[in-house]
Amino acid sequence: MxxxxxxxxxxxxxxxxxxxxxxxxxxxxxxxxxxxxxxxxxxxxxxxxxxxxxxxxxxxxxxxxxxxxxxxxxxxxxxxxxxxxxxxxxxxxxxxxxxxxxxxxxxxxxxxxxxxxxxxxxxxxxxxxxxxxxxxxxxxxxxxxxxxxxxxxxxxxxxxxxxxxxxxxxxxxxxxxxxxxxxxxxxxxxxxxxxxxxxxxxxxxxxxxxxxxxxxxxxxxxxLPSLDDFKFSKLPQVNRFIELTGNSRTSEPEITKFLEQKENKFILTMGFLAKEIHGQLKCEWQSEKRDPIIPDFFVVRPNGFADIVEFKLPDLDGRPVVGKNNRETLSAKFNSYISQTRNYKTYFEDPNNRKWMLEKYGVKVQKPKRILVIGRRWDFATDEWREIISDYRDIDIMTFDDLVDGVVAQFYM
Structure with a gap:
């Protein structure tokens, strides 16, 4: 009826x-x-x-x-x-x-x-x-x-x-x-x-x-993946990550600390198709006096070069897009997140910093892709968001759902 x-x-x-x-x-x-x-x-x-x-x-x-x-x-x-x-x-x-x-x-x-x-x-x-x-x-x-x-x-x-x-x-x-x-x-x-x-x-x-x-x-x-498949044993960790990010009381350090643990690093290696993960590396400026940058993670790709992954909270504090009537723009808070990653870009434009990074940590970085993991898929479902973020060519915005989907998809390979 x-x-x-x-x-x-x-x-x-x-x-x-x-x-x-x-x-x-x-x-x-x-x-x-x-x-x-x-x-x-x-x-x-x-x-x-x-x-x-x-x-x-x-x-x-x-x-x-x-x-x-x-x-x-x-x-x-x-x-x-x-x-x-x-x-x-x-x-x-x-x-x-x-x-x-x-x-x-x-x-x-x-x-x-x-x-x-x-x-x-x-x-x-x-x-x-x-x-x-x-x-x-x-x-x-x-x-x-x-x-x-x-x-x-x-x-x-x-x-x-x-x-x-x-x-x-x-x-x-x-x-x-x-x-x-x-x-x-x-x-x-x-x-x-x-x-x-x-x-x-x-x-x-x-x-x-x-x-x-x-x-x-x-x-x-x-x-679900076969019980005999080692990937099946990884599902509990994925579920713990989902539960952690689904709790509004979870902090950013708790998320990064969870992912740094040996038994959970596969979420990053599988999610970003990386061969190595380096977390919380303190990067000091070599040509000028500035506070060090400490990105959440460097993910080393198969080509040997690392990209930068920065995590923010899955629960957005306010809408990512503000304004109306063809005047939509990113919120001030969201712009501040992007500005933070822009500072990472500036750091690695200096060859002295890149050389120091390689000698100090053994990590090669050259024009790194900046990936910001934030929010949930339903936070970014509007046409206005897609149109605005398309102007930001040098940064990739990924939701926590995108990350989990990329991992789970490989469980069925």
């Missing part, structure tokens, strides 16, 4: 409506079923009930629901903390699916856009740019037990049909390197959209699809 809702400029009411309807139709019945069948908890997809965040994407033909969180839970909980976010893409002309994953497909085959079936598990869809970069990195395509879409224009979400993607990997690339988007679980629920009303838009959604999915999803075993 369709449920109708009026969309207002304030998204809070819409989120409350969606949470209420899905909770009654899906989350509560799922919880009760697991309570009756506790043995299923060992393999249950934990993030469906105990998630870090649920993100709703509202389009013209579908409501998409994406889950973030750990794949496994050890027990049912009576209560837990989560958060919800709504992105309204109902008024944009860009492709709905491209907006969700964060980049556009570049195929020369304009007509080929595979339709999303009812269920699609273990999916890999690179753009042509992403495919070329994966090949350059010697990514082993034969090692993947997955469904590939090559030379496609993305994925077509069929009007009037329910669709689901489980464990989808999407790749793109630009001059700064490989981009990875991992979707653990996303549902596409058909809706009817009416924007003819004055001042308000209406949509109706059929939540009845969930009636037949509760028992099926309780029994579903989420795909």
């Amino acid at each position: 369709d449920e109708e809702k009026r969309i207002k400029k304030n998204h809070i009411e819409t989120i409350q409506f969606l949470v209420n309807k899905i909770g009654k139709k899906y989350w509560l019945p799922l919880y009760l079923y697991l309570k009756e069948h506790p043995k299923l908890l060992k393999t249950f997809s934990g993030f469906l009930l105990y998630n870090e965040k649920v993100v709703f994407y509202l389009g013209k033909t579908h409501l998409a629901i994406e889950y973030f969180g750990n794949e496994r839970v050890d027990k049912l909980k009576e209560s837990f903390e989560t958060s919800f976010l709504l992105h309204d893409y109902s008024l944009i002309e860009n492709d709905f699916f491209d907006e969700i994953i964060g980049f556009s497909y570049d195929s020369s085959s304009d007509s080929f856009k595979p339709p999303l079936p009812l269920f699609l598990e273990d999916l890999i869809v690179p753009t042509n740019r992403g495919f070329d970069k994966l090949a350059e990195l010697n990514w082993n395509f034969d090692a993947q037990n997955a469904i590939y879409f090559f030379n496609s224009n993305g994925i077509s979400i069929l009007k009037g049909q329910f669709g689901r993607i489980i464990n989808g990997l999407f790749f793109d690339a630009d001059e700064k390197g490989l981009k990875t988007r991992h979707i653990k679980w996303i549902d596409f629920i058909p809706l009817q959209y009416d924007d003819s009303g004055e001042g308000h838009d209406f949509f109706s959604i059929n939540f009845g699809y969930y009636d037949k999915l509760v028992e099926q999803d309780a029994h579903f075993v989420y795909p």
